[in-house]
Amino acid sequence: MIPFNKVSISEKEIQCVMEALSNHKASGDGPFTMKVYEEFQKRMGIKHMLLTTSGTTALEMASLLIDLEPGDEVIVPSFTFSSTANAFMLRRAKPVFCDIRRDTMNMDETKVEDLITDRTKAIYTVDYAGIPCEADPINKIAKDHRLFVIEDAAQAVGSTYHGRYAGTLGDFGCYSFHETKNYSMGEGGGIVINDPQYMDRAEIIREKGTNRRQVLKGMVDKYTWHDIGSSFLPSDVLAAILYAQMFRYDEIMEKRMAVWNTYQEGLKDLDRQEYLRCPILPENITHNGHMYNIILPTAEKRDVLVDELKKRQIYAYICYVPLHSSPMGRSLGYDPQQCPVTEDYGDRVLRLPLYADMTVEDAWSVVENIKDILCR
Ligand SMILES: Cc1ncc(COP(=O)(O)O)c(C=O)c1O
Incomplete structure (x- = not known):
């Protein structure tokens, strides 16, 4: 699990x-x-x-x-x-x-x-x-x-x-x-x-x-x-x-980065083949390995992937519902089309498991399961 x-x-x-x-x-x-x-x-x-x-x-x-x-x-x-x-x-x-x-x-x-x-x-x-x-x-x-x-x-x-x-x-x-x-x-x-x-x-x-x-x-x-x-x-x-x-600042940072980098390395072929999109990092930043998210081609593909991973006891998370199109946003009278990129990504993003005590082997296992589900 x-x-x-x-x-x-x-x-x-x-x-x-x-x-x-x-x-x-x-x-x-x-x-x-x-x-x-x-x-x-x-x-x-x-x-x-x-x-x-x-x-x-x-x-x-x-x-x-x-x-x-x-x-x-x-x-x-x-x-x-x-x-x-x-x-x-x-x-x-x-x-x-x-x-x-x-x-x-x-x-x-x-x-x-x-x-x-x-x-x-x-x-x-x-x-x-x-x-x-x-x-x-x-x-x-x-x-x-x-x-x-x-x-x-x-x-x-x-x-x-x-x-x-x-x-x-x-x-x-x-x-x-x-x-x-x-x-x-x-x-x-x-x-x-x-x-x-x-x-x-x-x-x-x-x-x-x-x-x-x-x-x-x-x-x-x-x-x-x-x-x-x-x-x-x-x-x-x-x-x-x-x-x-x-x-334990450095220890925690290094462990998270090891998992993050494993995902980035392990999923790059799927990115190249357009099964998913991996995170894109600007040159002017360093990041803390907080979150690894992928973007699936469609909302349906994202939802299938979450369910299939769950059956294999891997718990990925579907992130935010954009605020402007959430029930509260709509009650304020906002138009779901007002932020088209947010709207497009909102239901295609998936956050993979990531925590300091997660092993690199666990991260490889998540990668292998994603490959198995998306490429079969
Ligand atoms: C972007 C962002 N802002 C604010 C918060 C709220 O933080 P807290 O849960 O500590 O109140 C979160 C928590 O998930 C967050 O992701």
């Missing part, structure tokens, strides 16, 4: 959780949270980051930080998870869906400018499958039109674009540490504050609108209510799991 995903838990995670519990400091911002920040600073040069309860709430925090107002418009790819759009729709901002590129399935930067109106306030980009989006042209458009860029880097921890880390490419970067992600704390996330002037307010918003973090830092005696906010702070026990995963 080859599951779709399985979290890699070693002795290190267990040891760190035990230590966190014995610290008698189970709420947020404890010693393990600080160690996580040190890891991100050391590895990626990230100076200002706050752990959150999920990637979803990191995106919600970003939406609060940019003061979105009802009626503001946000440009967002339709090919993403609901959280990217929910985050600003909770502020009553309106999604304006942008189509994707045929190679990376990231937001098509050439389509962004046409979507800007005098209500546009921000662009929410997504680094789909751990492959950073075309940040430079998008940032240029944002600068020209005075828009914020929120980077949904939920899947892209450790990937780079022109040598800069995913999460650092826009005004705010949002990570997920959900169990399906490369580095996990079960449920959790992080917001990267790329402009330090937002850090104080971010700390307040994350702490129910209070300046409690300043008390913990010894800067004030009493904390009080300063702003709107919510409870976005995760337990230090969860941060202990994430610290252990960051301690």
